[in-house]
Amino acid sequence: MVKRWMKRLIPLTAMMMLLLTGCSVEGALDPKGPVAEKQLDLILLSLGVMTLVLVVVFVLFFWVIIRYRRKPGDEIPEQIEGSHKLEATWTIIPIVLLFIMAVPTVALTFNLEQEAKATEGDMVIQVVAKQFWWEFTYPEEGIVTAQEVYIPVGKKVVFELSSTDVQHSFWVPELGGKKDTNVGGRNVNYLALEASYPGTYKGKCAELCGQGHALMDFKVIALEQPEYDAWVQKMLTPAEVTVETELGAELFEAKCLSCHAIDPGMPSMGPNLNGFADRMFIAGWLENDAENLVKWIETPEDVKPGVLMPGFKDVLTREEIDEIVKYLQSLH
Numbered sequence: 001m002v003k004r005w006m007k008r009l010i011p012l013t014a015m016m017m018l019l020l021t022g023c024s025v026e027g028a029l030d031p032k033g034p035v036a037e038k039q040l041d042l043i044l045l046s047l048g049v050m051t052l053v054l055v056v057v058f059v060l061f062f063w064v065i066i067r068y069r070r071k072p073g074d075e076i077p078e079q080i081e082g083s084h085k086l087e088a089t090w091t092i093i094p095i096v097l098l099f100i101m102a103v104p105t106v107a108l109t110f111n112l113e114q115e116a117k118a119t120e121g122d123m124v125i126q127v128v129a130k131q132f133w134w135e136f137t138y139p140e141e142g143i144v145t146a147q148e149v150y151i152p153v154g155k156k157v158v159f160e161l162s163s164t165d166v167q168h169s170f171w172v173p174e175l176g177g178k179k180d181t182n183v184g185g186r187n188v189n190y191l192a193l194e195a196s197y198p199g200t201y202k203g204k205c206a207e208l209c210g211q212g213h214a215l216m217d218f219k220v221i222a223l224e225q226p227e228y229d230a231w232v233q234k235m236l237t238p239a240e241v242t243v244e245t246e247l248g249a250e251l252f253e254a255k256c257l258s259c260h261a262i263d264p265g266m267p268s269m270g271p272n273l274n275g276f277a278d279r280m281f282i283a284g285w286l287e288n289d290a291e292n293l294v295k296w297i298e299t300p301e302d303v304k305p306g307v308l309m310p311g312f313k314d315v316l317t318r319e320e321i322d323e324i325v326k327y328l329q330s331l332h
């Protein structure tokens with residue numbers, strides 16, 4: 001008997017272990033800022049309480065099935081109904097456990113909400129989520145950018161979240177929990193995050209928002225203050241058109257400028273491409289190099305399903321696209 005269940009259990013355990021080796025501790029479990037750290041504490045507290053419950057229940061369960069196994073010669077035991085003591089115990093213990101989890105959770109939730117309100121001197125970045133990309137506006141600095149948002153290390157940044165089409169959700173697991181972006185300008189949500197270390201942190205849309213949802217990625221890039229200041233200066237001094245990029249700039253103006261602003265601080269229907277040459281990714285996830293740019297301009301639908309940019313495969317020649325790529329790669 002024992003052998004048969006062993007035979008089944010061993011491959012199952014082996015498979016689970018194999019699956020687990022694919023896991024690495026990252027995201028919310030590897031916090032890189034004070035908000036995410038506090039939230040991880042809550043996760044660990046809940047996990048601790050739940051583990052305790054699990055262990056107690058399992059121990060009792062196995063103890064009962066082993067200790068009270070039916071043996072030859074057993075008679076039907078005395079039948080009892082109701083026990084005030086037991087019922088009180090299994091009602092009160094869960095209530096106490098719930099309180100242990102609820103009090104710090106509710107307290108932190110209200111605390112974070114309080115902190116998220118920008119006060120004098122706080123840095124503010126407006127986030128507008130769109131199918132299927134992110135626009136970031138720095139009202140103080142006069143910068144508009146997309147997909148990659150730069151912040152200084154060790155400083156609270158208040159993100160003002162909204163959307164222009166459907167509901168999305170702004171999530172940077174390593175820096176803190178997510179928050180919805182609502183449509184219509186009213187009902188703006190606020191989220192204060194801070195990065196304790198320099199680095200590039202992955203961001204995601206966490207609300208199913210259409211075909212391209214799974215690829216609606218962005219990055220938060222945290223830099224030390226002097227480097228961050230240098231980035232701001234760079235963004236405010238746009239690249240100049242040279243003899244080499246002249247043709248590409250003209251083509252861009254004719255075919256792309258209707259949707260893509262280049263001037264710093266200028267909003268547009270599509271992403272503002274000022275500083276595009278320094279973006280790590282195209283459309284939030286595809287590595288930013290010449291080959292991929294050609295692919296994106298020709299058939300963006302292949303890179304991100306449901307994308308709201310038309311393909312130019314049949315509109316521009318390969319030579320023209322190469323000129324545009326050269327121009328885009330000069331936009332530092």
Ligand code: HEC
Nearest residue numbers: 131132133146147255256259270271281282283284308309
């Ligand atoms: C009808 C409007 C429209 C036109 C015209 C258009 N685009 Fe776009 N473009 C978009 C939108 C919308 C996105 C965002 C796609 C996404 O990620 O969901 C985009 C994204 C991009 C990106 C990626 C930006 C980033 O931040 O990752 C590049 C590069 C780009 N377009 C280049 C071009 C070029 C070059 C042309 C002209 C040949 C062009 N686009 C024409 C709407 C347009």
Ligand SMILES: [Cu+2]
Nearest residue numbers: 168205209216
């Ligand atoms: Cu989305």
